[in-house]
Amino acid sequence: MRVPSDTEIRDLHAEHAPTREAFDLVHTHCTIVAGIAAQLLERRPAAADPDLVRAGSLLHDIGVYRLYDRSGRLDHERYVRHGVLGRDLLAEQGYPDVLGRFCSCHTGMGITRQDIREQALPIPPGDYVAESPEEELVMFADKFHSKAGPPVLVSPDTIATRLRRFGADKELRFKALLAKYGEPDLHPFHEAHGHAVV
Ligand SMILES: [Fe+2]
Numbered sequence: 001m002r003v004p005s006d007t008e009i010r011d012l013h014a015e016h017a018p019t020r021e022a023f024d025l026v027h028t029h030c031t032i033v034a035g036i037a038a039q040l041l042e043r044r045p046a047a048a049d050p051d052l053v054r055a056g057s058l059l060h061d062i063g064v065y066r067l068y069d070r071s072g073r074l075d076h077e078r079y080v081r082h083g084v085l086g087r088d089l090l091a092e093q094g095y096p097d098v099l100g101r102f103c104s105c106h107t108g109m110g111i112t113r114q115d116i117r118e119q120a121l122p123i124p125p126g127d128y129v130a131e132s133p134e135e136e137l138v139m140f141a142d143k144f145h146s147k148a149g150p151p152v153l154v155s156p157d158t159i160a161t162r163l164r165r166f167g168a169d170k171e172l173r174f175k176a177l178l179a180k181y182g183e184p185d186l187h188p189f190h191e192a193h194g195h196a197v198v
Contacts, residue, residue, distance in 0.1 A: 001096060001098060003051045003052055003054075003055045004055055004059075004095070004099075006054070006058065009055065009058040009059055010027065010058075012059075012062065012093065013026065013027045013030075013062065013065075016062060016065040016066075016089065017065050018065060018068040018070075018072060019068070019072045021072065022064075022065060022068055022072070022074075025147055025151065026061050026062075026064050026065065026147065028151070028193065029061060029145055029147045029151065030057060030058045030059070030060065030061055031058065032145045032153075032189050032193065032195075033057045033060065033138065033141050033142050033144075033145055034053075034054050034057035034058050034141075035188075035189060036141040036144050036145065036184045036186075036189070037053050037054070037057050037137050037138055037140075037141035038050065038053070038054065039184050039185065039188075040137065040140075040141060040181045040182060040184055041053060041137065043182060044180075044181055044182050046133055046137065046180075046181070047133045048132075048133035048134045048136075048137050049134060052098075052134045053134045053137050053138060055099065055102075056099065056102035056134055056135065056138045057102075057138050057141065057142075059086070059090065059099055059102055059103065060086065060102045060103055060106045060138055060142060061082065061086065061103070061147075062086045062089055062090065062103060063081070063082040063083060063084070063085030063086025063087070063088070063089055063103050064079075064082045064085075064086070064147075065089075066082070066085040066086075066089065067079060067081065067082055067085065078122050080107060080111070080121050080122065080123060081122055081123055082103075082107075083103050083104045083105070083106060083107045083111075083123070083128060084103075084104050084123050084124065084128075085103075086100070086102075086103025086104065087100035087101065087103045087104040088100075089103075090103065101131075101132075101135055102134075102135060102138050104128050105128050105129055105130045105131070105135050105139065106130065106135070106138055106139040106142050107128065107139075108163065108166055108170060109139070109163060109166075109170040109173040109174055110127075110128060110129035110130055110139065110173075111123070111127075111128040111129070112127050112128075112129060113125055113126060113127050115166075136177070137181065140174075140177045140181055141184070143159045143163075143174065144159070144184055144186060145189070145195070150195070150196070151193075151195050152195050152196050152197070152198045153186040153189055153190055153195050153196070153197045153198070154197075154198055155186070155197055155198065156174075156178055156183055158198050159174060160174055160175065
């Protein structure tokens, strides 16, 4: 499979972002996630293709642009849809589902059919869970940066606390991945972007 370049992905963001602000928010987040994933992979080599991890990181939130209305406001209530919207967007652009799955399977620690039913989530029934090593790493790395409010870098303790609200199993899954990949050094991202660590 041809893995799209950083420039191609950046152009795709620029094409779909409704405003410059939205582009800055989402594209910066995606580059930080790519940086965190690369750092984790460098420190603890895993069975993941680094180029695919980078492209997946850069693409995973592309669906967020479809949640902005004409006035540039983000639909927070239906935010959980950004994953499936991203997968659809990439399919429409002719990209393979290997890339689309980075969008649909990165939310939280993965969304199951049961989660959708129990929380009445506005997405089609199904299991949206990371399966490949690349999907797993992108999903994990994504948890260390948040676009909400002022963008922040998120420490493992805060991530665990936030995930607990969605069930003890989500927190356990995160801790298992933390043991597998290790804790990223968030300092370089703080230095580069000025985002606080919470
Ligand atoms: Fe993300």
